Amino acid sequence: MEEHEDARVMVIDDDHDVCVTLEECLSSLGLLVEGFTDPFAALRRVRKVFYNIIFLDVYLKEKSGLELLQEIHSISPISKVILITGYGSKELAIRAIRGGAFDFLEKPLDMDLLHFTLKRALSVQKMELDHNKALEDLRCAKKELLHHKSRLEKLNKQLTEANRALVTMARNMEITRKETERNMMWKIKSLIIPLVEELKENKQMKRYEAELVIILEYFRELTLGQGGDTKVVSSLSPSEMRVAYLVRSGVTSNEISRVLHISPSTVKTHRRNIRKKLNICNTNHNLKSYLKRRLHEQFSL
Template sequence: MSTDIALDSRTQVLLIDDDPHLRQALSQTLDLAGLKVMTLADAQGVAERIPGGWPGVVVSDIRMPGIDGLQLLEDLHRQDPELPVLLITGHGDVPLAVQAMRAGAYDFLEKPFASEHLLDSVRRALDRRRLVLDNRSLRLALSDRQELSARLVGQSPAMQQLRQQIGALAGTSADVLILGETGAGKEVVARALHDLSSRRDGPFVAINAGALAESVVESELFGHEPGAFTGAQKRRIGKFEFANGGTLFLDEIESMSLDVQVKLLRLLQERVVERLGGNQLIPLDIRIVAATKEDLRQAADQGRFRADLYYRLNVAPLRIPPLRERGEDALLLFQHFAEAARARHGLPLRELQPAQRALLLRHAWPGNVRELQNAAERFALGLELALDNHAPSLPAVSGGLSEQVEAFERALIAAELARPHGSLRSLAEALGIPRKTLHDKLRKHGLHFDAGGSSPEEFD
């Protein structure tokens, strides 16, 4: 029986024929031509076990016991209508050939046929299959980019880079560590990694380690057997096991105890889980996406986080920029969330006034995207746009309009300088101006950039 079929991406031809002598002869012909062949004596279970996007072709006899070639063709094309299927028969009746071609067979070969005929048909089918899969990949890549832009709104360089990194990592099996402040959108990024990956049809399980009590965290993550501890009356499947075949998003990983970190490290290295109170090692096909708002390297240096776990997780880090470093992305996001809220509540559209736009751009957004989304919801509901901006008020300056504008500009830059910025680029993006313009304005107003985030100082 064919229930143990296990095709991989290297197999180019799946050959199915119940005649062992013909099967061996055709296999040798294909093998001598440099093609990787897998042979089967029947078609039982074949259609269900060919992976999506398999780059090969199927060559099958028509008249076989059990599932015949025409039924196999129908089953295969139900899953992938563009998979090339070549059918062969020794009966040579024209109506059967017509039926096979109308059903979507790539070619029809009548026994006996020349080896060159088979090889020519298989090679043409493989070329067609490569073209189909290349076109699918291009369409999927375009769709993924559009989906990412819709999920992660923003045109700042930092957001464009983040989307590029997600696109590059999504199709891999690498575990990912997401770094970002509270409210920056760590779960949105984790979900994008899952949905754009080959695991998209598997489960996505999100769990916040910081929200779990210390007494239940191991049972929640790893599961337990009956009698593992007082009150454990029946088996419980843990989150890791439940996420098998998909992605597990583990937020606030820095809050896990050192004992749990040891078990997580073992799981990451060996891809097995052992329930509490059990002896069986359960293999896992799982991707771990961890997230933290802390500097894990610093936590490891302080003994609060295992250094070996940090290095194991830090292979593919993704940093989500805080909203204050994203310039005018705040306006784009605000309008995006306000429009979504307006449509959801069936309310008329409200236009942002210039003063409100300036307020949004000046705000430091300590709660990041989550805070902005709440503000946009209130605005869409017709409530006042009130933000705790800590923005500088207009200094009391004598003189005309130009003097007062310059004084306000200096106060605004000085206030932004007082916030932590790791680079001039970050500062320029927060102010929404080019770096060269920022240099000119710092010199004009006698201000000094301090990467440490201390208060601005006058130029000497």
């Protein structure tokens, strides 16, 4: 019985000779065998060690084998108990099977029948153990799946709440941004533009007229919801930006020279640099029209 070499077997029989004979026979099959003539000692051992097969004599002097069968079954339900007796009867066999015995053998024991019964009991037990292990694996897998499901549901809930919070925060930020823009536009219209216009009309600020015009136009564009082209603004120097605003407004080079207090040649140099930086290579392209389109001109000075 190579496939069951590690199986543990117990023999309980108050007849010492029968007990020894069975021990020797079963040990020759490669099984681990322990014999007991004292049923109470055997029961204490069953509480400590698992036995695959237990051969139990029905008629024991100190305790009924059928009573012992019930106690063994309650302690180790997986163990297969095979009852043996020298006084067999149909009624006794029925009681034994109903009490949880795997099989019922009569003395004198037929070794071939004993061997067959033992092998069958071990095979059935192995199937039961495999079945129980499969059920336990399924229970563990189900428990793990439920755990993961719970975690995923919790995570999904947290993500949903986080998304809802982000949407609310974004909405509040947009409201705050619009409110800030409205306040800023109101201050520009009511405070800054009138102040710049007043400075522009001041004769003492005449020499800064061009700069004030540019500043005034910039703030007016802001209040209209328009800003200068970022490429134009980032590419040009402050001097070139002043020239570009004036060119866009239709001011001639001579007038620019006079307003900015620079020479006409310097104005031409700025115009060339503006074309170069903005990649206006075709000389047929009108600089004024280009700047109007790029700077979103909406009004004339």
